[in-house]
Amino acid sequence: MLKTSKVQKKRLTAGLTITATGEKLNPLLIFKGSGTRFNKLHNFCGFILKKNHTAWNTMKIFLDYINQVIKPFVFSQRLLKPELKGKTALLIIDNFSGHKLDDKDVQSLKNDGILIKFLRPYTTNLCQPLDLNINYILKSRMKESWIDWFSNNPGENPAKQVIYSWFRKGFESITPLNIIKAFLLSGISNNPDGTEDILSPNIMLLRNKQFTNMAANQQEALFYEDLYNNPEHQDYGLSWDEKCEYYYDEDLDNK
Numbered sequence: 001m002l003k004t005s006k007v008q009k010k011r012l013t014a015g016l017t018i019t020a021t022g023e024k025l026n027p028l029l030i031f032k033g034s035g036t037r038f039n040k041l042h043n044f045c046g047f048i049l050k051k052n053h054t055a056w057n058t059m060k061i062f063l064d065y066i067n068q069v070i071k072p073f074v075f076s077q078r079l080l081k082p083e084l085k086g087k088t089a090l091l092i093i094d095n096f097s098g099h100k101l102d103d104k105d106v107q108s109l110k111n112d113g114i115l116i117k118f119l120r121p122y123t124t125n126l127c128q129p130l131d132l133n134i135n136y137i138l139k140s141r142m143k144e145s146w147i148d149w150f151s152n153n154p155g156e157n158p159a160k161q162v163i164y165s166w167f168r169k170g171f172e173s174i175t176p177l178n179i180i181k182a183f184l185l186s187g188i189s190n191n192p193d194g195t196e197d198i199l200s201p202n203i204m205l206l207r208n209k210q211f212t213n214m215a216a217n218q219q220e221a222l223f224y225e226d227l228y229n230n231p232e233h234q235d236y237g238l239s240w241d242e243k244c245e246y247y248y249d250e251d252l253d254n255k
Helices: 039-043 059-080 103-111 129-152 160-172 176-186 201-207 218-229 240-247
Strands: 012-015 028-032 048-052 089-093 114-118
Touching (some): 012 160, 129 160
16 A cells, blocks of 8 residues: 555555575566556566556466466476476465465466465464565665655655556565575575574574564464474474474475
């Protein structure tokens, strides 16, 4: 949500996809409106632009994005890197309702070697790399652009192409090192033997039993309590299988 004046706000949904090796894929931008034309925005290459009456992501938009961006990226990586041939790609997403796909679509992606795993409720702020190190960078850069624009255009409302330029500036400021660090902070890309778990503050907090102080509600507190009181988690670090079992909705079929 972008505040453009005392009475007007413009909603924009941005969808980002990053990889544990530091790549950022073409992002998704959803504006509030109807139709498929974006006027001057079609001149900006690379970004996937959509419209609907709420500016929220939907299952259809998300599936289109997977087919248009994520699948081609996965297939191209398998062609460019022989060691990835036959390997399954893991797509980790949060529990937002617009990300929920039909079983047939999930199975179709699995047939293409793309395994979808949903984060458990109340774990997005702990386990999602975007939340841990990327969204803050993006929003900070957009805020800088927002302040600069309104200082030079008092009382005016920015057009979609202006908002787009703010997002593009923020997106381009995200570096591969930012992305790699985000995955390490989440504990997802760390070595399976636990030797890198110290890089993840959330895992170390779990070791020190401080999570209940961070819980937003009783259900979240109970989730953390189960996580760190389980006898299997009293040793140093969480193994990869344990992370998958407790961070995601079911055991990971392919590593």
